[in-house]
Amino acid sequence: MNRAPRPDLxxxxxxxxxxxxxxxxxxxxAPGPWFKIGLANMFTLVAFFHLGWSAAALVSLMRVMAxxxxxxxxxxxxxxxxxxxxxxxxxxxxxxxLLPFRVGPVGVSILASLTHMVCQVVxxxxxxxxxxxxxxxxxxxxxxxxxxxxxNGLLAYLILTRLAAHQSMNLQW
Amino acid sequence: MRGPSRQKRRNLVGSILLxxxxxxxxxxxxxxxxxxxxxxxxxxxxxxxxxxxxGVEEExxxxxxAAAFAEMARIDALMSRHQPQSxxxxxxxxxxxxxxxxxxELVGLLREAWKIQTLSQGAFDPGLGQLIERWxxxxxxxxxxxxxxxxxxxxxxxxxxxxxxxxxxxxxxxESRIYLTNPATGLDLGxxxxxxxxxxxxxxxxxxxxxxxxxxxxxxxxxxGHKGEAPWRVGIQHPREKARLVAESxxxxxxxxxxxxxxxxxYERFFIHDNKxxxxxxxxxxxxxxxTGLLSVSVQANSATEAxxxxxxxxxxxxxxxxxxxxxxxxxxxLFVRQDGSHWKSVNFLGKWLxxx
Amino acid sequence: xxxxxxxxKATQPGDRWLMALSALLxxxxxxxxxGQRGTLVTIHRDNQPLNRLALAEDSSLLVAGRLGSxxxxxxxxxxxxxxxxxxxxxxxxxxxxxxxxxxxxxxPCGILIQIQGEEANPTSSKLNSHGLDGIAR
Numbered sequence: 001m002n003r004a005p006r007p008d009l010x011x012x013x014x015x016x017x018x019x020x021x022x023x024x025x026x027x028x029x030a031p032g033p034w035f036k037i038g039l040a041n042m043f044t045l046v047a048f049f050h051l052g053w054s055a056a057a058l059v060s061l062m063r064v065m066a067x068x069x070x071x072x073x074x075x076x077x078x079x080x081x082x083x084x085x086x087x088x089x090x091x092x093x094x095x096x097x098l099l100p101f102r103v104g105p106v107g108v109s110i111l112a113s114l115t116h117m118v119c120q121v122v123x124x125x126x127x128x129x130x131x132x133x134x135x136x137x138x139x140x141x142x143x144x145x146x147x148x149x150x151x152n153g154l155l156a157y158l159i160l161t162r163l164a165a166h167q168s169m170n171l172q173w
Numbered sequence: 174m175r176g177p178s179r180q181k182r183r184n185l186v187g188s189i190l191l192x193x194x195x196x197x198x199x200x201x202x203x204x205x206x207x208x209x210x211x212x213x214x215x216x217x218x219x220x221x222x223x224x225x226x227x228g229v230e231e232e233x234x235x236x237x238x239a240a241a242f243a244e245m246a247r248i249d250a251l252m253s254r255h256q257p258q259s260x261x262x263x264x265x266x267x268x269x270x271x272x273x274x275x276x277x278e279l280v281g282l283l284r285e286a287w288k289i290q291t292l293s294q295g296a297f298d299p300g301l302g303q304l305i306e307r308w309x310x311x312x313x314x315x316x317x318x319x320x321x322x323x324x325x326x327x328x329x330x331x332x333x334x335x336x337x338x339x340x341x342x343x344x345x346x347x348e349s350r351i352y353l354t355n356p357a358t359g360l361d362l363g364x365x366x367x368x369x370x371x372x373x374x375x376x377x378x379x380x381x382x383x384x385x386x387x388x389x390x391x392x393x394x395x396x397x398g399h400k401g402e403a404p405w406r407v408g409i410q411h412p413r414e415k416a417r418l419v420a421e422s423x424x425x426x427x428x429x430x431x432x433x434x435x436x437x438x439x440y441e442r443f444f445i446h447d448n449k450x451x452x453x454x455x456x457x458x459x460x461x462x463x464x465t466g467l468l469s470v471s472v473q474a475n476s477a478t479e480a481x482x483x484x485x486x487x488x489x490x491x492x493x494x495x496x497x498x499x500x501x502x503x504x505x506x507x508l509f510v511r512q513d514g515s516h517w518k519s520v521n522f523l524g525k526w527l528x529x530x
Numbered sequence: 531x532x533x534x535x536x537x538x539k540a541t542q543p544g545d546r547w548l549m550a551l552s553a554l555l556x557x558x559x560x561x562x563x564x565g566q567r568g569t570l571v572t573i574h575r576d577n578q579p580l581n582r583l584a585l586a587e588d589s590s591l592l593v594a595g596r597l598g599s600x601x602x603x604x605x606x607x608x609x610x611x612x613x614x615x616x617x618x619x620x621x622x623x624x625x626x627x628x629x630x631x632x633x634x635x636x637x638p639c640g641i642l643i644q645i646q647g648e649e650a651n652p653t654s655s656k657l658n659s660h661g662l663d664g665i666a667r
């Protein structure tokens with residue numbers, strides 16, 4: 001294809017890809033709800049750098065909704081954790097233009113990933129766990145989030161550069 | 174303002190916001206939310222007593238907790254059968270038939286004990302002081318041998334369950350008096366003393382304006398209020414394996430919550446002799462440790478005094494008799510852990526069974 | 531290495547700045563913010579503080595209890611009461627204790643030892659890991 005797809009179609013593709021990635025990841029056994037890589041986020045990042053913040057917000061929220069409906073966790077505690085993390089991450093992405101320096105997918109991804117984890121843990125503490133012990137584990141979870149953020153950022157970068165190569169569009173961030 | 178200076182302004186705002194966000198997220202999450210719960214632990218009444226409060230300002234907490242501990246120590250001294258100045262010790266030391274003046278507090282406790290004694294048809298008895306002495310469970314050094322058959326026989330022959338303690342109510346303005354009428358009777362309120370101390374501790378905490386607290390005296394507890402958005406959560410220890418839990422209990426997450434829970438078990442004070450386990454919950458009818466096929470009984474009630482008394486009574490009565498009694502009691506819930514590892518709990522007992530012991 | 535070259539291509543100075551800053555904050559938080567390791571063990575007799583031992587050095591101390599002497603032993607950053615004759619040893623954990631707030635007790639001896647950590651409000655690790663505020667027994 002030589003022409004860029006319409007923005008709303010691209011959002012739909014990215015959201016679909018994100019949901020697919022989310023479900024694929026859910027099939028992998030993990031020691032706990034905190035130990036996920038969150039590959040679906042790379043598509044949110046692509047949307048952010050390619051189409052802007054509102055597109056990223058849409059992709060992220062659609063992924064949370066559709067993903068939970070398909071996995072059968074809609075309105076469950078997991079769903080609220082997911083949602084709170086996603087909302088936090090999206091809000092933080094909105095602050096990116098305010099930064100005094102330019103950031104690319106890696107930086108935004110790490111930032112969003114850390115915020116996502118903090119929001120999840122706070123909501124989990126508030127709604128589910130109800131005792132302070134969870135905060136003992138938080139530093140270690142955050143270190144994990146830092147690395148998964150890095151990974152997702154790199155993957156998003158790779159996708160974005162290939163998108164640019166194929167669509168011969170001006171990609172600037 | 175356009176162009177570069179506007180961008181600069183936005184950048185400054187952004188940096189501050191980012192810095193604030195990061196700081197708030199990383200540090201507040203870990204620190205600020207933890208410091209509202211405080212626990213103080215003391216050695217009291219022959220066991221570890223912890224008082225946990227939530228969301229109370231430091232100085233108020235310190236004073237309230239100190240007052241609560243002081244009150245518990247006072248009651249410990251009041252109930253002691255060994256400290257010579259305690260009223261209970263003096264009643265026991267006095268010759269049969271000679272009255273001793275007592276405070277309204279002691280009268281109230283005795284009445285409470287008698288109430289449970291009547292309702293439980295004698296399974297709970299505040300007159301077992303001599304029997305307990307013979308077994309040696311209340312001394313500092315735990316016993317290793319059961320009392321001789323002869324000693325038991327003389328006690329059984331002389332003791333009259335349900336009699337032996339007389340209360341003379343003082344008329345207006347006069348003090349009441351208690352005396353014993355049977356040489357085999359010894360006044361021992363140990364079956365409700367700890368519960369009463371816990372109730373008084375809570376009373377003192379409330380006096381200092383503390384409304385969210387958990388008092389834990391050697392495994393018997395009473396909790397009021399909650400921890401902000403979370404309820405008090407308590408584990409019930411496994412009767413045989415100290416490191417395991419047999420059930421988990423969550424109090425209602427409301428500011429007006431008030432639940433007391435006391436557990437009586439055959440593992441608290443015991444010795445093994447000739448392959449047989451002798452524990453400290455004695456059956457007044459036989460004089461020997463109650464054998465009712467139970468490992469432990471946990472009772473929840475509106476006051477720790479009641480819970481304390483009933484946990485002993487139910488253990489002695491056994492599960493069947495106790496369950497027949499339950500409908501007549503208000504606010505009393507129970508969990509039985511049987512010797513074979515199975516359990517039974519009443520409908521409104523707050524607690525989730527965690528698995529077979 | 532392939533990975534680091536990719537990393538350099540994929541990131542701008544802003545990214546690297548962000549990465550470094552967040553990494554530093556995280557390390558600080560993990561090291562100091564939420565730590566609950568014990569630094570010393572305090573010994574009480576009848577609720578009066580008697581002595582303290584640092585957990586960093588292995589040591590043992592003979593303490594006079596109500597029924598005779600009791601040894602408090604510190605080894606490998608942990609502490610315990612070496613009691614001999616008291617089956618009624620009551621505590622939130624028997625044997626070795628090491629986290630801030632943990633307690634070991636010999637009730638008839640009147641001896642209580644507790645781990646003090648850097649935390650202002652230590653909580654027992656067993657209670658913490660279950661999310662419980664108390665154990666009933």
